[in-house]
Amino acid sequence: MLENTTLTPQEVADMLKIAKNTVYELIKRGELNGYKVGKKIRVDLNDVENYKNKTKHTTQNESSDVKENDLSSPDIFYPTRDNTNGGFIICGQDVLLDILSRYIEIRCPGTRTFRSYVGSYSGLLSLYMGKIQVATAHLWDGDSDQYNIPFVRRLIPGIPTVIIHLACRMQGFYVAKGNPKKFKGFEDLKRPDITMIxxxxxxxxxxxxxxHLRLLNISGSDIKGYAKEHFSHLEIASTVARGDADVGLGNEKTALQVNNVDFIPIQKERYELVMKKEDINKAPFNSILEILRSNQFKSELLGIGGYDLTEMGNIIAEL
Structure with a gap:
């Protein structure tokens, strides 16, 4: 039947007359329902129609100056409807989680893994609320100079958790090729000739x-472009490459994928998995440790590049 027609992201983009990347952003933000078939994203036609009707209603009832980035996500879990049907949801945005999801399905036949492309803070809250199975985090606490542990304690109170190391990644600033404005670091964000994304x-x-801004006593209101947001490292780097911003913060791996940008390293971050301690001996949770410690998985990530895998699979903390 027509209402059950399955569409590719490109077909959705053609229907809505938008870019394919915008379709991915709508799915990521929860504004358009999507689901995975193998490695591919698919959208049902009736969900596209529901999205169109919803936005028509929004446009009719809100002022005409609402921007695309002003649309708020009604649900951060992706895809929500499968969470009650045996879905195993992993929060996080790095491509290594897509590879991990594939390995889980191979090792645990019958398990369907889903990806929720939300940030670390929302992922930890989702784990606390019991709406996902595994969160990822790369959250730096400036007071302790420590990654993840302080945030897990604050955001998942009273629930024993386990933090498992995935990889280290280099974070830094994207600038135009050759760094024409001689940008050096956080202090330069205050310069009137610098626009950030x-x-x-x-x-x-x-x-x-x-x-870092808090520790340097710099207010976001003093930084040109601070209020303008994008939802991925790739979007940030691309914005700088196009000349629509002078600087943006992201990881080194993405800088290698985008032409006309240079990368200024700032600090190495720790990217780690978080799960509830009560689950760690259950399938497929226990398979995750086996996968992370396997030579096959590490070899695949080494082939991609951009990761320090020295501690991969180590249990960092039990809180």
Missing amino acids: NREKGCGTRILLDE
């Missing part, structure tokens, strides 16, 4: 920025 609230990169 920011990440969304709750992601590890945004918290890294805000923690």
Whole structure:
């Protein structure tokens, strides 16, 4: 039947007359329902129609100056409807989680893994609320100079958790090729000739920025472009490459994928899995440790590049 027609992201983009990347952003923000078939994203036609009707209603009842980035996500879990049907949801935005999801399905036949492309802060809250199975985090606490442990204690109170190391990644600033404005670091964000592009609230990169600004006593209101947000490292780097911003914060791996940007390293971050301690001996949770410690999985990530895998699979903390 027509209402059950399955569409690719490109077909959805053609229907809505938008870019395919915008379709992915709508799915990521929870504004358009999507689901995975193998490695591919698919959208049902009736969900596209529901999205169109919803936005028509919004446009009719809100002022005409609402921007696309002003749309708020009604549900951060992706895809929500499968969570009650045996879905195993992993929060996080790095491609290594897509690879991990594939390995889980191979090792645990019958398990369907889903990815929720939200930031670390929202992922930990989702784990606390019992709406996902595994969260990831790369949250830096400026007072203790420690990653993840302080945030897990605050955001998942009273629930024993386990933190498992995935990889270390280098964070830094994207600038135009050749760094024509001679940008050096956080202090330069105050310069009137510098325009930045920011990440969304709750992601590890945004918290890294805000923690450094707090320690330097710099207000976001003093930074040109601070209020403008994008939802991925790739969007940030691309914005700088196009010349629509002078600087943005992100990881080194993405800088290698985008032409016309240079990378200024700031600090190495720790990217880690968080799960409830009561689950660690259950399938497929126990398979995750086996996968992370396997030579096959590590070899695949080494082939991609951009990761320090020295501690992969180590249990960092039991809280």
